[in-house]
Amino acid sequence: MDNITPILKDAQDPDNNIRLAAEGKLKQLQERNRSNFLLSLSAELSSEASPPECRCLAGIILKNSLEGKYSEDNSLLIKQWNNLDPCIKSQIKESLLITLGSSAPQARHASSQIIGRLAYIETPSERWQDLIGRLLGNMAQQGASPTLKQATLEALEYVFEEENLWFDKDTINGVLDAVIRAMNHQAEKSSEVRLAAVKALRNVLTFANFANDDDCRNRIMTAICDAAKHDEAAEIKHAAFVCLTAIASNYIMELEPYMETTLSRTTEALGLEGGVETVALECIEFWSTICGEVIELRERKKRFAHAIPSADCHFTEKPLCLLVPLLLQTLSLHQERDVDELNIFMSAVACLGLVARTIGDAVVPLAMQFVEGNIKVADWRSRKTAISVLGVMLEGPSIEKLAPVVGLLMDRMEDPHMEVRGTAACTLGRVLELRHSPALDKRFFTNEDFPRIMAALSKSGKDVPEVSKEVCGAIYFLARGYDVAISSEVDHSKKRISSELSPFLGGVIDALLSASELDMKTPFGLPASASAYGALIEVVRVSNIWDLKAVLAIIVLMPRIMRRLNTVLDAKAISSDDKTNKHDLQALLCDVLHAIIEKLGNSLHGDKVRESAPFMLLQFCRVLTCDCSTARDKAALTIGALARAVGPKFLDFMPIFLQYYSVKLFSPIYLEAIGTIFHALGDEILPCCDHMMDVLYEGLSQPELKPQILACFGEIALAIGKIFEEKYLQAVRKELKEAANPRYYDEDKVDYGNQLRQGICKAYSGILRGIKDRKSGLKVAADLVEFIEAVSEDKSRGTSVTYAAVDVLDQFGFTAESWKEGLISELWRHVCCRCSKLDKLHR
Structure with a gap:
């Protein structure tokens, strides 16, 4: 066996030459005699006389000799280990077990990891049958040091990390006994040992008969709930909630007897001061997991009513109702003042949304009490938090229960603080996304609410960009709610509902144009407002073309967009950001004109498109020459739409188009537009x-264009x-x-x-x-x-x-x-x- 301590020391030398030479020597030793090399590494790892850094590196190299990054590497390394002399392997394993009692933390940690890896390799073939017995012996040893127990529990954690292994019932029970005993606050004074025990239990859970053995389940839950008590260290409480989360994701139906206790631990974990971040986050994750499992179970029962057992999770409703005030309290304590608080705030918001989906109407009175108590206070953060609560409880409760939401949001659209107004607009957008559709039997807002909503959107669209962006999103979802097919015979009610947008169309369009207004001096100074143009396209697309007010609004919009596109085309972009913004604007404006052309082109007002066709075509052809493929494709598609709208008379404008008809401009979308033009003109072409x-x-000579x-x-x-x-x-x-x-x-x-x-x-x-x-x-x-x-x-x-x-x-x-x-x-x-x-x- 070689003395590799000097080589390992040189392998960490800051001098590059010394380090590379040492690395070369280690490689030579491995290639010359792999068995002796691995044995030397294990001896180095277990030697108390060796420097800690050398022992640490020896552990890393030994672990990497057993586990590769890729599956093919793993197969080779396992095969190489299996081919070693059994005597050498026994000596290495013995060294690893000895190292668990080392005074060096890094050596103990490396040894635990390697033992876990070897358990994965050797357990299936039963070549290390006494491993668990030796580890349990360490735990039962009279006067065993806390460091030995901690390292042994860490080794058990890694051994049971692999779910594909199999252990008999007695072995699992023995491990559970040792782990639960080590978690006991009275029997084990070392917090490091208790923490290692809770982490080990997380993996041992997979092998325990948690679902069917009442005694086993009670012992495990009692130990975990004790570990989550308020007087434990934060790391232990966090690990305990990790265990609870794992149990919730696999054994939701078995948690009923323990809901009261877990809720009590939640109250302690979140605490009057909001709790420690890591503990609070994992505690919230536990309840989010419970809600997710209940929601998934209900969805499965809907899809497979005859295949899923009739058992339900009604037992979760009461504790979830009691959880709501705790989550609301957490939101109040963590109102986005710093990154840590933002993490807790966002987790609590997400959890509250899942609770709302799980318990439905029951969440509304609890949440509304909080909202009404905070939505008018002096602190703007509290008002913003109240609106956030409104936004996350939209999916579960019924429309009747949520009726007050619209009025509250309208009031906050006038809030003096920008962030509150923005959050109110964002929440209104979420309301419209989830709850606004003519197809619904009951609508979220009444006929009396609608004019107020439209007035608020039209006004707030001209607010500061941070607010107007959210308003554009709300308008987009409002318009999308009218995206229904309207036939002349059947859908008269839907046609009437769609027409309710028409009187407000002019104001909405003005607001969207204001939100996306160009600075005449520096048109590309700000990024293109994709949300505003996206909303504008949707408004045009769903407007009722048979309603005179809607038609007039779109007819007025068309030259305004044309002028804006002309401004963009004429302005020079110097910086790379300006060029990007210019290309984005060209693409978006072509999209808007595309929607207008398709809406007016096939209507009684198609003559308006035909009158403007030569000017629009010239603009689109200019876009075809830009160096942005997205903008060019949008222009090509819009030219095709223009040809369809104008029909055979498009021949009059073909001289304009043919000036920009060349192979260098060809692309798949451009060629698609060529086909559209041929269809539109027919024999006239x-x-x-x-x-x-x-x-x-000519273009066939370019392979990429040939297909x-x-x-x-x-x-x-x-x-x-x-x-x-x-x-x-x-x-x-x-x-x-x-x-x-x-x-x-x-x-x-x-x-x-x-x-x-x-x-x-x-x-x-x-x-x-x-x-x-x-x-x-x-x-x-x-x-x-x-x-x-x-x-x-x-x-x-x-x-x-x-x-x-x-x-x-x-x-x-x-x-x-x-x-x-x-x-x-x-x-x-x-x-x-x-x-x-x-x-x-x-x-």
């Missing part, structure tokens, strides 16, 4: 066809049918055959090959549906069959390719059926004509 097709042919261009050919064929058949079919067939060439489908091009084949399938699909001549169609069909045969033989094809091939064959089946009917009709006419001529001859 003929004067532009040759040029547009020539540019598409999308081929798919675009299919859309063009579907849009212009006979023109495509007469002028471009032969050239496109040639390109499709070339694209099917095996050279595109090498092993290193699998992803690209899949994309290309999907593009080919889309092309054939559009062509076969678009062309009218059956003879030409049969030729294309023959090409398709040849392509599909080649695809079917390629085992490396992606699933998406298979789906695309099946889809195009399915569509071809319908096309072929129509061809068959046409051929039969033509043949029948021919027969009838011949018969008529023969009949005349016979006469």
